Amino acid sequence: MRSPPGPGRMGPASGRNRPNPEKRQESVPRRRWGREGGPPARGRYPHDMLYAFGDIHGELEKLDELLELTPLVAGDRLLFLGDYIDRGPDSPGVIDRLISLGRDYECVFLLGNHESMFLDFLGWTDEAYFGGDAFLLNGGDRTLAGYGYFDREDTRRDGFRLPKSHEDFLLGLRLSHVEGDYLFVHAGVSQGHLRSGDLSYALRKSRPEDILWNRTSGELPHDFGVTMVYGHTPNENFGVRWNSPFSIGVDTGAVYGGPLTAIRLPDEFIFQS
Numbered sequence: 001m002r003s004p005p006g007p008g009r010m011g012p013a014s015g016r017n018r019p020n021p022e023k024r025q026e027s028v029p030r031r032r033w034g035r036e037g038g039p040p041a042r043g044r045y046p047h048d049m050l051y052a053f054g055d056i057h058g059e060l061e062k063l064d065e066l067l068e069l070t071p072l073v074a075g076d077r078l079l080f081l082g083d084y085i086d087r088g089p090d091s092p093g094v095i096d097r098l099i100s101l102g103r104d105y106e107c108v109f110l111l112g113n114h115e116s117m118f119l120d121f122l123g124w125t126d127e128a129y130f131g132g133d134a135f136l137l138n139g140g141d142r143t144l145a146g147y148g149y150f151d152r153e154d155t156r157r158d159g160f161r162l163p164k165s166h167e168d169f170l171l172g173l174r175l176s177h178v179e180g181d182y183l184f185v186h187a188g189v190s191q192g193h194l195r196s197g198d199l200s201y202a203l204r205k206s207r208p209e210d211i212l213w214n215r216t217s218g219e220l221p222h223d224f225g226v227t228m229v230y231g232h233t234p235n236e237n238f239g240v241r242w243n244s245p246f247s248i249g250v251d252t253g254a255v256y257g258g259p260l261t262a263i264r265l266p267d268e269f270i271f272q273s
Contacts, residue, residue, distance in 0.1 A: 050076070051262045051264050052263050053260070054254070054261045057083065059094070066261075078103060081185075082112020092140060095166050108174065114138065180205030181225075182226055186212050189202050229250065231249070250262070
């Protein structure tokens with residue numbers, strides 16, 4: 001039995017979209033206030049820029065288009081909020097691209113609920129939250145087809161093998177990341193701890209299924225002193241969910257016909273495919 005996924009990231013890669021120190025054109029600002037208005041998130045940040053990417057779901061063409069639009073330079077960092085696979089046309093290609101980016105940039109890759117279901121399907125977690133059936137019913141059939149293996153009548157794992165680099169990538173995904181004045185999670189945190197006043201405590205006490213599956217905590221106020229950046233819940237109009245200063249939701253429904261979105265921090269500029 002393999003251990004549950006822990007911290008880490010993975011190389012090797014091709015040379016696509018290597019850092020260009022001369023490339024820094026500005027995007028069109030699309031900053032929007034939450035319903036009640038408010039100032040942008042606080043600006044203390046220890047690095048040049050960080051780009052946080054929403055749910056990709058196998059949309060490799062949209063990911064490549066978005067990467068071409070983002071003015072990445074040496075020293076920038078990339079963070080991906082999970083849900084790289086399922087539903088879309090090329091989940092294996094997306095993982096290949098992310099592994100490639102991990103060589104050219106310092107990257108943080110978070111675990112999404114779809115990667116969690118995939119790990120459960122593969123039998124790589126000590127305790128499955130939903131198991132293989134949930135994976136197949138939530139777009140996992142397209143992921144398996146992308147790897148050249150799928151039999152709807154037989155959900156056994158016998159005979160299914162991932163490339164070693166993809167295996168290492170999936171086992172290295174993180175549940176959360178905190179940097180500067182931002183908390184990054186796939187979906188949210190336990191609603192019972194939003195008013196704890198202690199972010200470290202809230203993350204320790206939040207169950208993995210809260211962090212991976214929560215649908216409401218991003219819409220609520222909290223007293224963590226940071227802005228939560230999350231994906232998981234696409235906005236019905238394919239827009240960014242601004243709830244300043246508490247949270248920013250950047251799943252804009254790429255797999256449902258919307259754009260793929262990245263937010264640049266700390267200035268909170270939006271880039272879309």
